[in-house]
Amino acid sequence: MDKVVLIMAGGSGTRFWPLSTNERPKQFLDLVSEKTMIRETVDRVAKLIPMEKIFISTNIAYLDIIKKELPEIPEKNIIFEPMARDTAACIGYAALIIQKMYKNSVMSVLPSDHLIKSENEFLESLKFAFEKAESDIIVTLGIKPSYPETGYGYIEYMKNTNKSDRKFKIYKVKSFREKPNRETAEKYIEKGNYLWNSGMFIWKTEFILNEIKKYMETHRNVINKIKKKIDEINIDEVYGEKLSKYIYNEFFEFEKISIDFGVMEHTKLVSVIPVDIGWNDVGSFKSLEDVFSKDENGNIVKSEKYEDIESEGNIIINKEKHKIVATIGLEDIVIVNTEDALLVCSKEKSQEIKKILGKIEKYKK
Secondary structure (H helix, E strand, C coil): CEEEEEEECCCCCHHHCCCCCCCCCHHHCCCCCCCCHHHHHHHHHCCCCCHHHEEEEECHHHHHHHHHHCCCCCHHHEEECCCCCHHHHHHHHHHHHHHHHCCCEEEEEEECCCEECCHHHHHHHHHHHHHHHCCCCEEEEEECCCCCCCCCCEEEECCCCCCCCCCCCCEEEEEEECCCCHHHHHHHHHHCCEEEEEEEEEEEHHHHHHHHHHHCHHHHHHHHHHHHHHHCCCCCCCCHHHHHHHCHHHHHCCCCCCHHHHHHCCCCCEEEEEECCCEECCCCHHHHHHCCCCCCCCCEEECCCEEEECCECCEEEECCCCCCEEEECCECEEEEECCCCEEEEEHHHHHHHHHHHHHHHHHHC
């Protein structure tokens, strides 16, 4: 079967304002290396999957950025959603296009903005997952937790259901759990059969379409309508923005719901592969503590000119090379300075940055 990859790159990246903006969200930033996060993701999977079988699902507004960042990706592999309708619609629509191009395929769905330090381990696990997904099951990669994180969803798997005698094990999933409080997260770690939900899935293209139609009635109706229209066209001539406009009215009917709520919480045909791949979803400024080294005072400093007095545990990011940043007596603070804005917030509140964006809209007029 043809192995393909769908990279979801439509997010707005609000948690990294003011570094990220609507015009250039998180996946197009060089947050964790000299490469943008989407470039890192594509380069990683390209060692296993050829460029002509890598697809990008995104917003039409990011076409120019993607073409500049990823010139090797065929333009017909850039899938534009007419509007944001969450991951169930994104995956269902992309699966229809992929099935049109590769009738018998196994697809992996990956976020565009996650950090994976152990690349070889990841590629080995993905190769194993492709193999297992050919058996009409949904396969997901679950991250072995190193501490009781409350910012991630969890996957509970059934012990003693492993069906592999190889390096990687695969278990039946019992349930997907929402982000827990601290006490619940600690219990998960103690039990030993809980993993962080990475949001990485592998399945046969036809199989996930059938699962969506099986558990999501409104999506079934919309997918059938879109499929009928896609069957009528030449995908080598009608793609990208053209295709997005062609199925606009049908796509508009999609209910806004995630694949987790729509399918994962209902299907019984999910298995998980526990992996230790140096994974981080880089979901907030605080998560950078697991990415970068700290100075002698526990500060993460990304500024050419920075001085401090009695300041500990801060995150300092300064994009204006001519400007000096100085802190006195500050602890556990995030300071981000760009040409257009200055953010100062508690490190523990960095997950809530998106709440401020509605208040600053008035300054953009």
